[in-house]
Amino acid sequence: xxxxxxxxxxxxxxxxxxxxxxxxxxxxxxxxxxxxxxxxxxxxxxxxxxxxxxxxxxxxxxxxxxxxxxxxxxxxxxxxxxxxxxxxxxxxxxxxxxxxxxxxxxxxxxxxxxxxxxxxxxxxxxxxxxxxxxxxxxxxxxxxxxxxxxxxxxxxxxxxxxxxxxxxxxxxxxxxxxxxxxxxxxxxxxxxxxxxxxxxxxxxxx
Numbered sequence: 101x102x103x104x105x106x107x108x109x110x111x112x113x114x115x116x117x118x119x120x121x122x123x124x125x126x127x128x129x130x131x132x133x134x135x136x137x138x139x140x141x142x143x144x145x146x147x148x149x150x151x152x153x154x155x156x157x158x159x160x161x162x163x164x165x166x167x168x169x170x171x172x173x174x175x176x177x178x179x180x181x182x183x184x185x186x187x188x189x190x191x192x193x194x195x196x197x198x199x200x201x202x203x204x205x206x207x208x209x210x211x212x213x214x215x216x217x218x219x220x221x222x223x224x225x226x227x228x229x230x231x232x233x234x235x236x237x238x239x240x241x242x243x244x245x246x247x248x249x250x251x252x253x254x255x256x257x258x259x260x261x262x263x264x265x266x267x268x269x270x271x272x273x274x275x276x277x278x279x280x281x282x283x284x285x286x287x288x289x290x291x292x293x294x295x296x297x298x299x300x301x302x303x304x305x306x
């Protein structure tokens with residue numbers, strides 16, 4: 101039986117880390133320190149909220165440690181859940197499976213690491229899922245900033261590339277092996293190190 105969630109046929113999943121000092125943007129923190137890294141991450145979370153809050157789709161916010169009902173993500177806009185799984189690919193797979201079980205037809209997942217991602221690109225991905233089986237937004241370091249599917253394809257999460265710079269390539273290979281179509285979005289940059297900031301964050305990093 102479907103819950104009240106599946107009133108719309110599309111859903112977006114947003115994966116975030118709880119913004120705790122010393123736990124976020126660790127590679128960035130090696131250069132700028134934990135306090136500055138946390139400031140940067142909070143701005144990235146604000147960006148993720150800005151580009152998703154007005155989307156005409158249901159929104160699932162998955163925290164890595166614990167659901168926070170008292171943060172600045174509105175409880176009446178975001179359906180809040182906790183990530184489940186030992187590894188990132190397991191957590192993403194479990195989130196996709198959970199949301200598809202609620203009755204959605206088109207599901208997209210994003211994180212909070214790509215400041216070049218905007219609402220226009222997300223809307224484009226949803227539109228393309230009307231014609232393609234999947235959508236993939238590759239990052240310049242070989243990962244992805246967006247993954248969308250019209251069904252749960254567990255084989256995707258068995259890709260050997262998880263945790264490697266070949267992840268987006270491996271995912272595309274698996275999708276093709278499944279005889280599924282994929283719309284590839286523009287390649288964008290994620291924020292991992294201080295060099296990746298490139299003026300995108302309104303914080304003076306010294």
